[in-house]
Amino acid sequence: MELTLLGLGAMGAALARTWLAAGYPLTVWNRTSSRAEPLEAEGATVAATAAEAVAGGRLVVVCLLDDASVGEALADADLTGKDLVNLTTGTPAQARARAAWAQDRGARFLDGGIMAVPPMIGVPESGGYVFYSGSRALFDERHDVLAVPAAARFAGADPGFAALHDVALLSAMTGMFAGISHAFALIRGEDLAPKEFAPLLVDWLTAMAPAAYEIASQLESGDYTEGVGSNLAMMVEGNATLLRTAEEQRVSAELLVPFMDLMARRLADGHGDEGTAGVVELLTR
Structure with missing residues (x-):
């Protein structure tokens, strides 16, 4: 099956090499044409324009900088009868809008959220995978080729769900990194x-x-006291020690304070016997 890939940044190049290694005829395009030269030497066909690249294959994968770049690159392309898979990082709303845009132009559409960094692409044991959402028929028909660079997981028919899963997991990771950074700051300068x-x-x-399982259960049942070991009253009281230690160690508490403030607000509203699941209520607008 002929395959087209638009975008040859670090991720795009990694995707291209895995498909070439697997024997797929691949047409590539990149705004900066010099990035395509090494892939041409490895067997890829290099198109002069994005529209020319799209014409070269029915399955078109896009991995560009942002959603605006996708619109610009495909502005002059004929998408009639094409299967468009957008692996460009974006928001759920952008994915839904892009799906409608693709449908209006005669293409089937999948949005994707890549849960991997470039060195993980083409390495099954790395654990990397890609969320896909949108056309289930497209996902099923193209699963084998989509699963070559990384495992493919269908997140739902809503085109925005791949991006939503992606961003939700990355947001959790960001919070984890904040905690890790604060922990290392506390021990810095000590023996x-x-x-x-x-x-x-x-x-x-x-x-x-695994506390995530407990919180998920509480959110679904609506009982935020279910299975709570350390309740909010205990945790808010303990937060004072965390803040005092940061002050003693001459470490800013700015990574911790926003969440602690939410915990204190929930406690003040009379929910001291809950865990932290109730904080979700304060975050949801």
Whole structure:
């Protein structure tokens, strides 16, 4: 099957190489044409324009900088009868709008959220995968080729769900990195080697991660006291020690304070016997 790929940044180039290695005829295009030269040497056909590249294959994969870049690149392309898979990072609303845009132009559409970094592409044991949402028929028909670079997971018929899953998981990761950064800041300057502390940190976060199951159960049941071990009243009281320690260690608490403030607000509203699931109520507008 002939395949077209638009975008040859670090991720796009990694995708291209896995498809070429798997024997797929591949047409590529990149705004900066010099990035396509190494792939041409590896067997790819290089198109002069995005429209020419799209004409070269029915399955068109896009991996560009942002949603605006997708619209610009495909402005002059004929998408009639094409299968368009957008792996460009964007928001759920952008994905839904792009799906409608693609449908209006005669294409089937899938949006994708890549849960991997370029070195993980084409390495099954790395654990990388891609969320896809939109046309189930397209996903099923093209699953084998889509699964070559990384495992393919269907997130739902709503075109925005791949991006939503992607951003939700990345948001959780960002919070984790904030906590890790604060922890290392606390020990900085002490007679504690970061490399010796790191295994303790990983073990602790791994042990705490299953709390997500408890919170999910509480959110679905509506009972935020279900199975609570450490309640909000206890945690808010303990937060004072965390803040005092940060002050003593001359470390800014700015990574912790926003969440602590939400916990205190929920407690003040009379929910001291809950866990932290009730904070979701304060975040939801």
